[in-house]
Amino acid sequence: MSKDLLPTGSTQLERAASEATVIIGGIRVPLRTLWNPQQCPLPLLSYLAWTFSVDRWDDNWSEATKRQVIADSYRIHKLKGTIAALRHTVEPFGYLIRVIEWWQEDGAPGTFRLEIGASEEGIDADTYFEMERLIADARPVSRHLVGLNIILEAPGEMFTGGVSYTGDTITVYAE
Structure with a gap:
């Protein structure tokens, strides 16, 4: 019995491609991690932001800001x-x-x-x-x-002060 679903008349290239892609089924994809803004790997955050329909994205933002923007996306769209x-x-x-x-x-x-x-x-x-x-x-x-x-x-200390100077000027003229 054959391990693939290729027809009997398949070319050598098609058979090689089928054998190469067999290992894809064995790759573990951590979906819970990838779909969680707090656990998603940093290089994949921009794709997660696109998936969550984040309106504005800047790669220069800090990691914490990126994760918070993605996490708040649903709430922002709900309250837009x-x-x-x-x-x-x-x-x-x-x-x-x-x-x-x-x-x-x-x-x-x-x-x-x-x-x-x-x-x-x-x-x-x-x-x-x-x-x-x-x-x-x-x-x-x-x-x-x-x-x-x-x-x-x-915040800081501020010192204030005031001075008051009062007096009269008297001019004495000779008679």
Whole structure:
């Protein structure tokens, strides 16, 4: 009995290809690991991101950010178009976000502003533009971003003091 399903008239090339591919069945593929954003090997994360339909991807992101973006992808797509999606889009970068909508401060209808609390390192231009693109993808379509404020809090001691100098000037004239 034959070990392959090739017809009797198969060429020598087809038989060699059949024998070479027999070993593929014996290769163990760890699907649970490959489909888990926290366990997937680093070189395969970009393919996993594509599979999970991650909207924006940058190979220069840190490994932790890549894994978090992939893990949050389902939740972002589920919440896309809501304020929660904006939060989940920006938070993997390690920044805090505050959304101020038009009705909270008498702005133009359908607009919102964002205040992003940056870490001590701040935000470089590339990260700023990347966050702008991510926010544009996740925001509600009926809302328009009119302001993006980056807030940097620098903790430290500050010494203040004050001096007060008062007095009168008297001029004495001879008579």
